[in-house]
Amino acid sequence: xxxxxxxxxxxxxxxxxxxxxxxxxxxxxxxxxxxxxxxxxxxxxxxxxxxxxxxxxxxxxxxxxxxxxxxxxxxxxxxxxxxxxxxxxxxxxxxxxxxxxxxxxxxxxxxxxxxxxxxxxxxxxxxxxxxxxxxxxxxxxxxxxxxxxxxxxxxxxxxxxxxxxxxxxxxxxxxxxxxxxxxxxxxxxxxxxxxxxxxxxxxxxxxxxxxxxxxxxxxxxxx
Ligand code: DX5
Ligand code: ZN
Numbered sequence: 001x002x003x004x005x006x007x008x009x010x011x012x013x014x015x016x017x018x019x020x021x022x023x024x025x026x027x028x029x030x031x032x033x034x035x036x037x038x039x040x041x042x043x044x045x046x047x048x049x050x051x052x053x054x055x056x057x058x059x060x061x062x063x064x065x066x067x068x069x070x071x072x073x074x075x076x077x078x079x080x081x082x083x084x085x086x087x088x089x090x091x092x093x094x095x096x097x098x099x100x101x102x103x104x105x106x107x108x109x110x111x112x113x114x115x116x117x118x119x120x121x122x123x124x125x126x127x128x129x130x131x132x133x134x135x136x137x138x139x140x141x142x143x144x145x146x147x148x149x150x151x152x153x154x155x156x157x158x159x160x161x162x163x164x165x166x167x168x169x170x171x172x173x174x175x176x177x178x179x180x181x182x183x184x185x186x187x188x189x190x191x192x193x194x195x196x197x198x199x200x201x202x203x204x205x206x207x208x209x210x211x212x213x214x215x216x217x218x219x220x221x222x223x
Contacts, residue, residue: 008195009214010037010068010177011207014050014148015199022062024203031207032215035068035090037179037197040083042073045097046146053082060087070118070179072145073097077104084111092116092139095127105134116177120145125159129166135174138163140193143180148199152181157189164192184213
């Protein structure tokens with residue numbers, strides 16, 4: 001199956017050295033990263049505050065690869081235009097964060113970015129299925145959003161399988177991304193995903209080694 005062969009890797013800069021973001025981004029890009037994953041938190045939707053629009057704008061100037069921006073903020077509709085102007089290539093919103101996810105996803109595309117939807121571990125996958133035709137990406141959270149370095153939630157993997165079958169059934173061009181606690185072992189379990197986000201795993205060791213392990217993304221059936 002094509003989706004099980006070539007994997008994309010998106011290192012999460014939440015685990016990078018914030019005093020040296022340019023250096024870190026250039027280093028992971030050189031080490032084979034496909035996208036830079038940017039975690040935006042507002043202290044309301046999640047109990048943590050990270051970075052915002054001015055930082056995305058600065059990263060865009062120096063990043064040789066696309067910016068994959070994961071919004072963990074309430075009322076994302078108020079900010080999507082600014083995040084896209086700042087240079088977000090992919091812009092992902094949480095279904096729980098807005099009353100009008102359809103309109104927000106349509107607007108993201110109208111503004112020229114790729115639209116992504118994501119869901120908290122407690123939200124059933126059925127909630128996002130009707131939105132898939134409006135999305136270029138669907139992100140499965142395998143930790144509770146808010147912090148890097150948490151343990152992978154194995155009970156979320158079934159969502160990837162459900163999404164894969166729905167995307168095939170509807171014949172959609174929508175990537176499946178997985179985020180939270182991804183390492184060499186958990187990535188194998190998520191073999192049906194297309195894109196692996198990894199913070200701690202990539203930034204705590206040799207970047208090239210970590211990224212190449214994730215990129216293999218072997219499926220048990222393809223061995
Ligand atoms: C969690 C973020 C993740 C996180 C991943 O809210 O969405 O992107 O940084 O970090 P690791 O790979 O360390 O779990
Ligand atoms: Zn993320």
